Amino acid sequence: MARILITRRLASRAPERLTAAGHEVVVHDGPAASAGKLRALVDGVEGVLTTVADRVDPALLDAAPGLRVVSNYAVGCDNVDLAACAARGVAVGITPDVLTEATADLAFALLLAAARHVPAADRAVRDGRWTSWEPAGWLGRDVHGATLVIVGAGRIGEAVARRAEGFSMDVVRVGRRDDLLAALAAADFVSLHAPLLPATRHLIGAAALAAIKPGAILVNTARGGLVDQVALTQALADGRLAAAGLDVTDPEPLPADDPLLQAPNLVVLPHIGSATQGARERMAQLAVDNLLAGLAGEPLPNPAPALAPAS
Numbered sequence: 001m002a003r004i005l006i007t008r009r010l011a012s013r014a015p016e017r018l019t020a021a022g023h024e025v026v027v028h029d030g031p032a033a034s035a036g037k038l039r040a041l042v043d044g045v046e047g048v049l050t051t052v053a054d055r056v057d058p059a060l061l062d063a064a065p066g067l068r069v070v071s072n073y074a075v076g077c078d079n080v081d082l083a084a085c086a087a088r089g090v091a092v093g094i095t096p097d098v099l100t101e102a103t104a105d106l107a108f109a110l111l112l113a114a115a116r117h118v119p120a121a122d123r124a125v126r127d128g129r130w131t132s133w134e135p136a137g138w139l140g141r142d143v144h145g146a147t148l149v150i151v152g153a154g155r156i157g158e159a160v161a162r163r164a165e166g167f168s169m170d171v172v173r174v175g176r177r178d179d180l181l182a183a184l185a186a187a188d189f190v191s192l193h194a195p196l197l198p199a200t201r202h203l204i205g206a207a208a209l210a211a212i213k214p215g216a217i218l219v220n221t222a223r224g225g226l227v228d229q230v231a232l233t234q235a236l237a238d239g240r241l242a243a244a245g246l247d248v249t250d251p252e253p254l255p256a257d258d259p260l261l262q263a264p265n266l267v268v269l270p271h272i273g274s275a276t277q278g279a280r281e282r283m284a285q286l287a288v289d290n291l292l293a294g295l296a297g298e299p300l301p302n303p304a305p306a307l308a309p310a311s
């Protein structure tokens with residue numbers, strides 16, 4: 001029997017499978033714990049179910065010397081220091097595939113919302129500013145026939161591509177070895193789906209935003225750190241970008257006084273890409289599968305991507 005910490009209460013009964021297997025489960029209720037509180041909470045645990053809001057770093061691992069499994073309730077794992085976990089023999093699991101379609105739906109929702117001013121038009125109606133039908137107002141961008149550049153064409157990028165093809169968009173996929181700046185020059189829309197790694201931090205920075213086709217629209221449902229938000233704020237302010245739709249920011253939560261929120265034509269959401277009842281239930285089941293396997297000394301069914309060998 002192992003002691004397991006679940007760092008947030010999930011909307012799922014999947015954790016009951018852990019108690020049924022004889023494990024002791026402690027659930028931290030309330031908002032995400034601070035780093036200090038998390039270190040206190042992991043005292044004595046062998047398994048932990050973490051969210052994207054928890055940092056699994058050497059300090060946390062030092063506070064949990066008996067830890068054997070980190071089950072990250074996410075497909076991304078940039079919040080987990082994989083090298084530090086590997087060095088201590090701690091297995092790391094993730095929840096791939098089950099949130100692909102939900103996240104792609106949200107990317108497309110942001111694309112459409114940003115292209116057609118959906119949130120701002122809604123606010124105008126509620127604020128009593130709908131005084132007449134406007135022949136020259138609220139003019140957005142055509143989505144059909146536009147070129148969508150998908151940066152990082154993995155599972156979620158491909159799911160966005162399928163939706164885009166249904167909207168008669170021309171889809172250009174940009175992988176690690178492709179010329180990002182050349183692709184951006186032809187983009188009407190850009191949707192980010194790359195993992196956050198040292199090499200991808202601020203991938204969309206001043207140089208990329210200078211190369212992007214004027215009037216393009218940026219969508220980010222991957223990680224906030226992919227975008228240099230100072231450069232993005234400037235590109236929205238000077239009209240280089242027509243709009244941006246973000247589900248992720250850096251930091252998260254984004255403080256209410258962050259200058260980005262003053263930028264025009266910005267749609268921003270609180271990291272809800274996987275937030276459907278179905279996706280979150282499937283994520284919970286996968287996260288529990290990873291814990292059960294790891295605590296039984298078996299390979300995790302959904303391990304985090306292997307670290308690149310040190311060069």
Ligand code: GLV
Nearest residue numbers: 073074075076274
């Ligand atoms: C959410 O951002 C995830 O990585 O699952």
